[in-house]
Amino acid sequence: MKPGILYIVPTPIGNLDDMTQRAQQVLASVSAIAAEDTRHSRVLLEHYGITTPMFALHEHNEREKAAGLVARLQGGESIALISDAGTPLISDPGFPLVRACRQAGVQVTALPGPSxxxxxxxxxxxxxxxxxxxxxxxxxxxxxxxxxxxxxxxxxxxxxxxxxxxxxxxxxxxxxxxxxxxxxxxxxxxxxxxxxxxxxxxxxxxxxxxxxxxxxxxxxxxxxAGKQLNKSDIPAEALKLLTELTALLPPKKAAKVVANHYGLRANDLYKLTLKA
Structure with missing residues (x-):
């Protein structure tokens, strides 16, 4: 039997029109949907006429449920993981399940979408x-x-x-x-x-x-905003190379070359060329 797929499906963070067609298709076609809060997600599914069964997967039960869900996936079911809003796992539940799937060789497919x-x-x-x-x-x-x-x-x-x-x-x-x-x-x-x-x-x-x-x-x-670097924060060798390259290249290009070579931030180096 062909194993199923775990789909990571982003949902709208506010405007319901931000739900992609692919996300709707996946949620309508999988065997089940793992939702952070089924009551919250039911409103979204009803809006799109999706009747796929749901079950709760949240921070309090996700570790104990992971093994059972992997078994279901290995048995041929495909499951979609959604959170209350946005992309699952980004400060939301789902990490134990995705990690367990990776370790078991179960396919995980993430859809792009709201974040x-x-x-x-x-x-x-x-x-x-x-x-x-x-x-x-x-x-x-x-x-x-x-x-x-x-x-x-x-x-x-x-x-x-x-x-x-x-x-x-x-x-x-x-x-x-x-x-x-x-x-x-x-x-x-x-x-x-x-x-x-x-x-x-x-x-x-x-x-x-x-x-x-x-x-x-x-x-x-x-x-x-991150900390802005001053010349005193940049290695002398990097500053020397930046000065030499700026005479030969456009400032942004020179900054990028030096940043890649020394592991620095190109935008900071570019700002230094503007101050020169």
Missing amino acids: AVITALSASGLPTDKFLFAGFLPAKQQARVTALEALADETGTMVFYESPRRIAESLSAISEVLGAAREVVVAREISKQYETYLHGSAADVLAKVQADANQQRGEIVLIV
Whole structure:
């Protein structure tokens, strides 16, 4: 018997029109759908007239259910994995099942689709050539500060999910640890009616959030600019090569060559050529 396939199926993060035709076809054709919350997902399936049976797979039962689901897949059933919104496994359940499938040689096929991380990052206006998704910042103040201190030297753009109840506290901690001038973006209610993007320094965005209670509601993605490198942060050999190549090549090309050679960030090196 031919084994089944585990499909990783993204679902809309707000606007139901963001559901792809392929996602609809897969959800309608599989033997069963593993959903983070069946009550939540039933609304989505009913909207598209999908009647495939569902069962719950969430953080409290996914490890104990993984082996049984692998057996079902090996027996010929195909199963779709969905979360409440967006791409499964991105701060959502599913990792134990996908890992178990890989270890058992079961085919895993991921469909492209909605992701709050990528959507917010692409519209943020912050550099996208290198970024770090770090999930949720810790809920407790000291743990949050410690986590930010560990990221203080990160040069890539940092992306977090954040609770609306804690967004002001997190912005305050960013201002304290990374500096009040650190550039941030708060993306809220992406693809929904009240979508907003707040952009500016950590101090300025914190003031906006504190002044408007609506900015402390809904689904939030918090985007933080990485640490900007100064000449003192770049190896002397890299700076020398950058100077030599800039005389021969366009600045962006020169920066890319040096970045690849020394494992640095091309955007930072390019900014240094503009300051020269």
